[in-house]
Every structure is written in structure tokens, then in C-alpha cells.
Amino acid sequence: MVRRLAADFGVRDRRVLAAMGRVPRHRFVRPHLRAQAYSVHALPIGEAQTISQPAVVARMSELLKVGSEHSVLEIGTGSGYQTAILAELARRVFSLEIVPSLAQAAIRRIRELGYDNVKIQVFDGTCGWSDAAPFDRILVTAGAPALPEPLVEQLAPRGRLVIPEGERTAQRLVVYDQRAKSVHRRVGEAVAFVPLVGKHGWNAENGS
Numbered sequence: 001m002v003r004r005l006a007a008d009f010g011v012r013d014r015r016v017l018a019a020m021g022r023v024p025r026h027r028f029v030r031p032h033l034r035a036q037a038y039s040v041h042a043l044p045i046g047e048a049q050t051i052s053q054p055a056v057v058a059r060m061s062e063l064l065k066v067g068s069e070h071s072v073l074e075i076g077t078g079s080g081y082q083t084a085i086l087a088e089l090a091r092r093v094f095s096l097e098i099v100p101s102l103a104q105a106a107i108r109r110i111r112e113l114g115y116d117n118v119k120i121q122v123f124d125g126t127c128g129w130s131d132a133a134p135f136d137r138i139l140v141t142a143g144a145p146a147l148p149e150p151l152v153e154q155l156a157p158r159g160r161l162v163i164p165e166g167e168r169t170a171q172r173l174v175v176y177d178q179r180a181k182s183v184h185r186r187v188g189e190a191v192a193f194v195p196l197v198g199k200h201g202w203n204a205e206n207g208s
């Protein structure tokens, strides 16, 4: 999988490739899908949610430019796979998941794998995690209609935030950089994440 990420998907960041080589992806998928864990596809994890494709996880991790001294906030824990990659790269990882059963399964996996620098909570991530702010890096792994304002407020000076922004089923990766007097915004490649639902996200039921 790591060889394909480098050769076929253009992933260059050595720390990201090393992290993807260390985290056992099969531990984050359901037992009957384990044979497909290292394929290039997204897979269902229950509750109508998915574990992202390895290439998307790698690309987002690369774009985020995570340093070993960084405190990172992740929105959308899901299986906890991206959380584990971030735990390999950063000093501290805070991750929020809105579906309790997914958060519980992710907490168990992260504990079993021995990561002691991760905190996962059940909460609407569109409101951020004010008690643990500010964050050097923020990664949103669900598709948002727009950037939730509380996340900008919780970004450290010179911080970076990566978020899929756009429609309910199709988005573009957007990178925000906190500069001295303004926030710089750059639009990147097309992606397809499940919707970010919540106070500053999509409405859970009717798609508005």
C-alpha cells in the first residue's frame, strides 16, 4: 500500500509514508473486510460512514504539514485510522466524533494500539474543542458546506486547517493558513466525503 501511495498517488512526504507503513489499517475495518484493508478503496465502517481511501488520508496528512511538536484537532474520528496517523506525526491529537458507537470503537482501537497522546470525545466537531484550543493544526474529515467559524477561532497563530468544502456529496480540499493579519485560503483537489452534520455544518435530516 505504501509503495502504491508513493508510486501511483504521488505522496512524497516521508514522515507521512512512514506513519502509513506503521499503522495497521486492518485493525480499523470490520473483520469481514480485513482482506481489503490495504486496497486503495474507502470501506464502510457502519452507521453509514466510511474509512477514507489511503490516498486521501495520505494527501490530507501531507497537506496539513504536521510537526512532531504540534497539537492537532481532528473532526470526524470515524474508524480512528486517520487519528492514528496523526498520533504518529504530532505531539497531541484531539479528535471529535458525533456518532457515539463509532467514537467508542475508535477509543478502544487507539488504546489497544498503545497511543497515549490521543483524546477522543463524542461532540459536535463544528463547534471545535474550546478547552483544548488553540491548535497548531485542524483537520476536518467530513464534507462541510463552509468553514465552521469556531474552528478559525481555535486555530493558533501561524496555524493550518484542512477541510473538504462544497456540496453534500462532492467537495474540494481547502487549505487555510492563519497569517499575522488575515487567513489565507487555497482551494485544492476534488474529493468526496460523507457530510459534516451539526450546528455549523449540514442539517442531519433534510440536506439543508
Ligand code: SAH
Residues within 6 Å of the ligand: 049, 050, 051, 052, 075, 076, 077, 078, 079, 080, 081, 082, 083, 096, 097, 098, 099, 102, 123, 124, 125, 126, 141, 142, 194, 195, 196, 197, 198, 199, 201
Ligand atoms: N477519518 C475517518 C473517516 C471519517 S468519515 C477514518 O479514517 O475512518 C466522517 C466522520 O465524521 C463520520 O464518522 C461522521 O460520523 C463524522 N462526523 C460528521 N459530522 C460530524 C461532526 N459535526 N462532529 C464530529 N464528527 C462528525
